[in-house]
Amino acid sequence: MGNILEIKNLKHHFADGTPGIDGINMTVREGEFVLIAGQNGSGKTTLLRHLNGLLVPTVGSVTLAGISVSENPARARQMVGMVFQDADSQIVGETVRDDVAFGPENLCLDRAEIQKRVSEALEAVRLTEFADQSPHLLSGGQKRRLAIAGILAMKSEVLVFDEPFSNLDYPGVRQILRQILSLHQAGHTILLTTHDLEKVFAHADRLIIMKDGKIARDGSPNEVVRDAEMFGVRQPCASRPGIEIGSWLN
Amino acid sequence: MAELTAFSFRTGNSLLHGLDARFKLVFLALISFAGLKAYLPGLFILTLALAAVMIHTRLSFLSVLKEIRYFLILLLFVFAARALSTPGVPVLEADILGKTMAVTGEGLYHGTLICWRLILTVLLGLLLVSSTRPSEIRAVMGWFLAPFPFIPEKRVATMIGLTVRFIPLILSQAKETSDAQRARGIENRKNPVYRLTKFAIPLMRRTFEDADKLVIAMEARCYTENRTEPELSSGRADWVALVGVVCLCILIVVG
Ligand SMILES: Nc1ncnc2c1ncn2[C@@H]1O[C@H](COP(=O)(O)OP(=O)(O)O)[C@@H](O)[C@H]1O
Ligand SMILES: [Mg+2]
DSSP, rough: OEEEEEEEEEEEOOSSEEEEEEEEEEEEEHHHHEEEEETTTTHHHHEEEEEEEESSSSSSEEETTETTTTTTHHHHHHHHEEEEEEEEGOOOOSSSHHHHHHHHHTTTOOOOOOOOHHHHHHHHTTTTTGTTTTTTOOOHHHHHHHHHHHHTTOOOSSSEEEEEEOOOOOOHHHHHHHHHHHHHHHHEEEEESSSBBGGTGGGGEEEEEEEETTEEEOHHHHHHHGGGGGGBOOOOOGGSSTOOOTTTTT | OOOEEEEEEOOOOOOHHSSOOHHHHHHHHHHHHHHHHHOOOHHHHHHHHHHHHHHHTTTOOOHHHHHTTTHHHHHHHHHHHHHHHSSOOOEEEEETEEEEEEEEEEHHHHHHHHHHHHHHHHHHOOOOOHHHHHHHHHHHHHHHTTTTTTTOOOHHHHHHHHHHHHHHHHHHHHHHHHHHHHHGGGGGGGHHEEEEEHHHHHHHHHHHHHHHHHHHHHHHOOOOOOOOOOOOOOOOOHHHHHHHHHHHHHHHHHH
């Protein structure tokens, strides 16, 4: 399969001079599950925000399936669905159904198509029974699933999760993890950032470790994970010698 | 997080839920106006009508009472002020601090009239809000504003929607900030200006940060002003209801 994402020599300096990211080169294959780890401030969020044009590169380029993001940001936003760290401030609609419909409405689809996509997306994240509730009454895990439904309804191919497990309890983490894995199985390309490898490590195809805005390690999870602690990322217990690699789902 | 209030939409399949939102807004305007012109018999008719609609839409009286309890306290003051200040035949007199306070018959009458009208107006608003999707209300605002040049109706509609959405968030954040500050003993400080600034500044900062995150999330989901709006469609039922409402209004005003 081809590369869906190509990032070349990407640099971003914020207005105050902080170098957010500093010379990133990477490509992602279609259908790959990439884990991006790194301590706070290492530039994970800044990197992700370039994928759909929320941030514009100071230097370098981001290409999605052959077309540059800065050339066609609207297409990039439809192709790359993003679930942000703070689930509450992503809620736009007054009911669960309205919130999911927000993206398709922005794509100017007709009503029948919007309704179809909304019911499919709600079905996929198992929130159908809450369709007419206020989103603010949902639990933490349900709010994340709502955010996921919101991007599924836009038929995004690449799904980006920025710290999807933060502020979730154990059942919440398991719900979201299961959801992400089933989306990966359905063929979506997945990029997921975390500072805690424990929860997803066993499921990823590839692990990238970032440090000070640069890619410090990039490779298969089992190899890269050995160096994790050098870059301020806690090594999962499951990858230490003598312990069987397990999953949070078992 | 935010509580569900009677002032929020709940789904249902009552007649009221099924009506076109534009018509409902017109009904609200017509009936409120008629209500403000009405006297006791008219108000009585309107009350019966509203009670019937409330029962039909399954809006619980208790939750409504709970929702408007502060408003009722306010009305109590309005009533007392009217009762005491309207000149007329005294029905009750008392000497307070050397001054004679008198409750007059006319005062009681006017107080009742005003409070009753206000309660009915609030109930009308509540019925509208609880039976109409917020997105529809937004679309209707856009629809009514569209004929006016120089008013960017879509932007206004989005702004109204976002404001409504932000109120519960700001309230819950205000509570969190105040709890956190009380946990650190802010109550030992007696200076109200100090307390207010220490409260308002973090609250405002957090609200702006949240607004910022919301804008980014909206952009990430392709937000444009040119988007599919909810369909507003009217049918026979709406026109029948319009005739009914006009008759009701005449009855109220004449009654
Ligand atoms: N809007 C901004 N203005 C200035 N500096 C920023 C801004 N956003 C992030 N940074 C800085 O960029 C660096 C990378 O941040 P971020 O991408 O959020 O890291 P991570 O997501 O890995 O925790 C940090 O040093 C952070 O302080
Ligand atoms: Mg981050």
